């Protein structure tokens with residue numbers, strides 16, 4: 221089989237192999253019954269890894285024009301095009317862009333999240349408490365907004381977001397000490413969209429981006445999807461280790477520094493005031509922007525609040541992302557960013573080909589909610605409820621967890637970050653825990669550099685207290701069983717693709 225691979229082409233090698241063989245079939249070079257070379261032989265012939273040929277054959281089989289049977293090899297099968305049930309003739313895998321390929325690789329890793337049987341208690345998802353959603357107030361806000369705005373609510377709107385809402389969000393940020401203007405605000409459908417937009421306008425394949433290690437999975441996926449080179453900087457209980465950051469900045473000149481300074485996802489760590497100042501000074505010295513992702517900043521349960529990086533910044537070098545998902549209703553998909561004007565300009569341009577503008581009706585209802593003071597009141601209710609849930613989880617861990625397991629004690633946010641007893645892997649535990657009826661997120665998915673295999677993230681906000689206790693009890697049962705009968709090669713169960721939030 222004369223396959224010419226072009227190693228300078230950005231199309232992955234396995235897809236070049238697929239394209240060649242499908243072309244050969246289409247042109248009659250490989251008629252039905254032609255045997256394809258054994259994987260190992262073709263790999264050796266082409267000078268590629270065997271996994272490359274395995275991936276190519278897998279995609280070929282998916283087209284329906286190639287069949288494979290263990291022990292019998294792989295061969296071209298008959299053209300079923302005359303058959304009404306014929307498989308589609310388009311080989312999608314050969315058409316996707318390199319960026320789509322990169323996303324697919326990482327998405328597969330993330331499907332490990334939960335095997336959600338109805339009886340499973342999920343300590344995995346970073347969700348607010350559905351039992352505390354302010355439904356009555358929301359209904360009232362919808363009614364009032366409809367009465368006030370009528371048909372206006374459903375018209376096309378401004379790309380950056382409805383101006384009165386942007387003004388209101390600027391006032392909301394001013395209360396947190398961040399001085400910004402409506403012009404500097406872009407309303408988003410989720411802060412994940414903000415990460416995506418910023419990446420579109422700032423990152424080209426090969427560009428470097430600084431991330432904390434570990435960090436939010438959705439950001440890692442976005443940056444990886446854009447072909448960024450990730451530069452991990454380790455994190456301790458006081459946030460990103462700024463001493464290490466400086467060497468990275470000098471050596472790699474990254475496009476930006478992505479940080480979650482307050483109640484970090486997944487660790488719950490909060491960057492100290494000293495480090496906040498040091499980070500801003502360093503970033504300014506080297507002229508590198510900071511992206512401050514701040515979904516949890518309003519959810520402090522004890523201790524003194526620390527100023528946002530955007531509040532401390534005097535050099536116009538911070539892009540601040542905030543979201544309604546963790547303090548209000550995640551399904552509304554409403555968030556916003558505040559950024560220097562050139563950034564706002566670039567992303568509003570980019571947005572025109574994406575979703576045109578944010579949902580007009582949802583923005584107006586949120587505006588009503590904010591101006592009535594209902595959001596502040598809702599957050600004031602959430603804080604003690606979430607603090608109590610956190611304490612219940614801490615107490616349950618103290619009661620049930622086996623010796624050798626340790627966990628963080630965050631002053632706010634959504635997550636505990638747990639270290640497993642020596643020798644236990646989080647992925648193996650996930651399988652055991654699923655049998656026991658509890659799920660969590662294994663730590664390695666948050667790692668830009670292969671760490672975190674002995675860690676797991678537990679969410680304490682999404683369940684009622686009794687479920688939290690039962691979830692931790694089940695987890696401990698699974699953990700003790702695994703310690704008794706270690707599983708070294710746990711099968712990872714692939715559930716439906718769902719985000720790890």
Ligand code: PMP
Pocket residue numbers: 346409410411412413436438480485513515542543544545550554555720721
């Ligand atoms: N950033 C961080 C740090 C998060 O934890 C999340 C959600 N868990 C997001 C961004 C995305 O949130 P959303 O798109 O719902 O605003």
